Amino acid sequence: MIELRKITHDNFEAxxxxxxxxxxxxxxDSSIYSLARAYVRILNDEKPPMIFAICHHDEVIGYxxxxxxxxxxxxxxxxxxxDKSTYGINRFMIDVKHQGKGFGKQAMMKVIDYIMSFPQGKADAVSLSYWLVNEAARKLYASVGFIETGAIWDGQTGGNWNAExxxxxxxxxxARLGL
Incomplete structure (x- = not known):
């Protein structure tokens, strides 16, 4: 069974x-980078990030x-x-040992269920992005209902993408999933 769990002293190392x-x-990005970014967001009085360990039974398999x-x-x-507000999925990953077992889709469905509880306020959609060459991510997100928005940009600079x-x-x- 897949669950989203708070990151605690008990699962932090995992x-x-x-x-x-x-x-x-x-x-x-690595989980270390994500946790560091969350810390910076908190220190700068932004809405607290929602970061969870993805667990299969009692084992941490992603975040x-x-x-x-x-x-x-x-x-x-x-x-x-x-869309006046959205929940953005900034980072999502399943550990290499647990990939290809269907856990990514199950976990993403749990994430969507959590977001639909509107933990930080009502929103119109869930948004995310992925690298164009990441076919596995494209298939995963499409399988749970995300639709590409047509927006494409330079993932390093944030500037407009030149198709040439x-x-x-x-x-x-x-990509976007309407709520």
Whole structure:
């Protein structure tokens, strides 16, 4: 059974030890980085990030980092879909030892269920992004209802993506699930 659990003293070390394949290392940040970013957000009085260990029974098999975001008037999601606020999935990963077992989809469904409880306020959608070359992420997110928004940008600089570029591995794609 898949569960989202708070990161505590009991599971902290297991979260830090999560790993991915060498090929995936450019696709998702480490759990250490995610926890450090969460700390910075808290110190800067932002809404507290929602970071959970993903557990299968009592074993930590992944983590998820989510946030609640008000959309600016000029934001892509607001202009295209009318979204005034969204829950963003900033990072999601399943440990290499547990990939290919269906845990990613089960965990993502738990994440969506949690978000639908609106823990930090009502929102119009869930948004996320992934690297264009990350076919596994594309399939996973589509399998639980995410639809690509048509937004694509330079994942390193955040600038507009030029479709003629050859370094496609730096293209980041937006996806959305309406609530």
């Amino acid at each position: 979260v830090l030890k999560l790993s991915i394949t060498d090929e995936q290392k450019g696709n998702v 998820v980092d989510m946030g609640f975001y008000k959309q600016a008037e000029s934001s892509f999601l607001r202009e295209k879909y009318g 570029r050859k370094d496609i591995e730096y293209a980041e794609v937006g």
